[in-house]
Amino acid sequence: VSTFGSRLFDDAMTGIARGMDPETAHKLAVETLKHLPARQVDLPSSLRTRIAGLDLPSPVGLAAGFDKNAEVAGALLRRGFGFVEVGTVTPLPQPGNGRPRLFRLSPERALINRFGFNNDGADACLARLKSRQGGILGVNIGANKDSTDRIADYAAGVSTFMDVADYLTANISSPNTPGLRSLQDKDALLRLAGAMLEARSRGGANPPVFIKIAPDLDDAALDEVCSAALASGIDGLVISNTTVSRPLPPGAAKASEAGGLSGRPLFALSTAVLARVRLRVGARFPLIGVGGVEDAAGAISKIEAGANAVQLYTAMAFQGFGVAARIALDMDAELARRGVASLGALVSTRSAHWAAMAPSA
Ligand SMILES: Cc1cc2nc3c(=O)[nH]c(=O)nc-3n(C[C@H](O)[C@H](O)[C@H](O)COP(=O)(O)O)c2cc1C
Numbered sequence: 001v002s003t004f005g006s007r008l009f010d011d012a013m014t015g016i017a018r019g020m021d022p023e024t025a026h027k028l029a030v031e032t033l034k035h036l037p038a039r040q041v042d043l044p045s046s047l048r049t050r051i052a053g054l055d056l057p058s059p060v061g062l063a064a065g066f067d068k069n070a071e072v073a074g075a076l077l078r079r080g081f082g083f084v085e086v087g088t089v090t091p092l093p094q095p096g097n098g099r100p101r102l103f104r105l106s107p108e109r110a111l112i113n114r115f116g117f118n119n120d121g122a123d124a125c126l127a128r129l130k131s132r133q134g135g136i137l138g139v140n141i142g143a144n145k146d147s148t149d150r151i152a153d154y155a156a157g158v159s160t161f162m163d164v165a166d167y168l169t170a171n172i173s174s175p176n177t178p179g180l181r182s183l184q185d186k187d188a189l190l191r192l193a194g195a196m197l198e199a200r201s202r203g204g205a206n207p208p209v210f211i212k213i214a215p216d217l218d219d220a221a222l223d224e225v226c227s228a229a230l231a232s233g234i235d236g237l238v239i240s241n242t243t244v245s246r247p248l249p250p251g252a253a254k255a256s257e258a259g260g261l262s263g264r265p266l267f268a269l270s271t272a273v274l275a276r277v278r279l280r281v282g283a284r285f286p287l288i289g290v291g292g293v294e295d296a297a298g299a300i301s302k303i304e305a306g307a308n309a310v311q312l313y314t315a316m317a318f319q320g321f322g323v324a325a326r327i328a329l330d331m332d333a334e335l336a337r338r339g340v341a342s343l344g345a346l347v348s349t350r351s352a353h354w355a356a357m358a359p360s361a
Pocket residue numbers: 063064065066068087088102111113115117140171174212240241242261262263264266290291292293311312313314315
């Protein structure tokens with residue numbers, strides 16, 4: 001299949017999928033990736049990025065939640081993502097919440113989801129990852145809904161995946177598992193980080209461990225998260241997950257569905273929180289910016305706000321699999337236009353500007 005042919009196919013698929021129930025469309029997208037061959041996209045060398053010891057061919061990664069079961073990471077890496085985060089994976093398989101649990105807000109270019117960590121469980125995902133090929137792959141780990149010791153679930157995730165993952169992300173910010181986000185409280189966060197790093201120290205590999213936080217934390221909570229993150233020895237933060245707030249125009253359809261909102265309306269809020277974290281943790285602490293990135297301008301704004309790398313999910317649902325390669329080429333062109341040799345030069349250059357943005361939430 002030629003690149004052109006597969007691009008046509010991608011576009012046709014998002015077009016068809018848009019008329020479908022969104023969860024069915026997601027399944028179709030995963031099946032398509034399993035079966036439709038694609039040649040490796042060449043990424044411009046200006047985009048090479050180093051974060052927490054990882055060498056990324058591009059700073060634009062796929063966020064967790066699309067490839068929950070580690071089935072298609074290779075296919076996504078070939079299509080131009082600089083790194084792919086699979087999961088959230090929990091120790092035991094679980095079905096998640098009842099359907100419908102994914103809603104498309106097309107005019108706002110947003111999604112609301114309340115999946116609740118539906119996934120095949122750690123054993124099944126580990127088996128798939130054992131045969132994986134190159135590229136930078138992260139595993140996003142979580143706790144089972146009925147777990148009696150959630151921190152132990154995260155430590156188990158580290159032990160299970162540390163030998164196959166380039167990095168691990170602890171998702172303690174999903175709004176769809178009741179009580180999960182209380183792990184963002186300072187004492188809990190320190191205990192969680194301690195348990196995960198202890199688990200890592202018992203193995204041979206030493207992948208960076210990140211923690212993914214919510215965009216719904218106020219400044220006092222950010223103070224605590226940031227001081228705990230710095231004190232704990234973890235390797236970085238992923239900012240952010242979906243929001244429980246609804247920064248949407250009045251009357252937006254589906255706005256009252258319960259769950260986490262992602263996509264364009266999350267951009268300002270998540271970028272402001274990212275910048276506020278950057279100002280608190282200093283210049284060197286690794287940060288991945290996520291939330292509403294849909295083009296090169298958005299990716300560059302996240303980097304200027306303080307991100308060393310970025311991720312997206314919702315934009316792929318609206319633009320198709322070509323979105324990562326398109327953003328990469330546009331970023332390269334923008335760097336050339338500005339006369340900047342590498343993206344590193346832009347990191348955190350506008351943190352104060354973004355931190356001062358009043359999130360519309
Ligand atoms: C349908 C859906 C499922 C998601 N599932 C997960 C998940 O399992 N784990 C996780 O850490 N984040 C999950 N997320 C959050 C994304 O990784 C990301 O943080 C968020 O959507 C903001 O980025 P975006 O605006 O580019 O989508 C999910 C998002 C969506 C839209």
